Amino acid sequence: MMEFLVWAGAALSLMGLAGLIWSIVKVISxxxxxxxxxxxxxxxxxxxxWxxxxxxxxxxxxxxxILGIFLG
Structure with missing residues (x-):
């Protein structure tokens, strides 16, 4: 179960990073x-x-x- 938290958190972090990169590209353009x-x-x-x-x-x-690592 805790491994799922780590992977779900990593996926959310990557989605957030993609959104940040998108917003940087929009402002530069x-x-x-x-x-x-x-x-x-x-x-x-x-x-x-955004x-x-x-x-x-x-x-x-x-x-x-962090929660997944702490609880796991």
Whole structure:
């Protein structure tokens, strides 16, 4: 059972990492496309909730990994 927690946590952490990479790519592409500061600010504000959600998923995954190791 504890091995399942470790693997599930690792999968969640990888999903969170993928979300963080996606948000970085979106902001970099928006930065290259636009010259207007207001448009760039709007693009970053649109990506910010996804970035925070991905960070939260990654933290939850790491907590599951630690919990699985601690209990196992």
């Amino acid at each position: 928006a930065r290259r496309k636009t010259q207007d500061d207001a448009e760039l600010r709007a693009a970053v504000q649109a990506v910010l909730p 970035n925070m959600g991905a960070l939260f998923v990654s933290v939850l995954g790491l907590m599951l990994v």
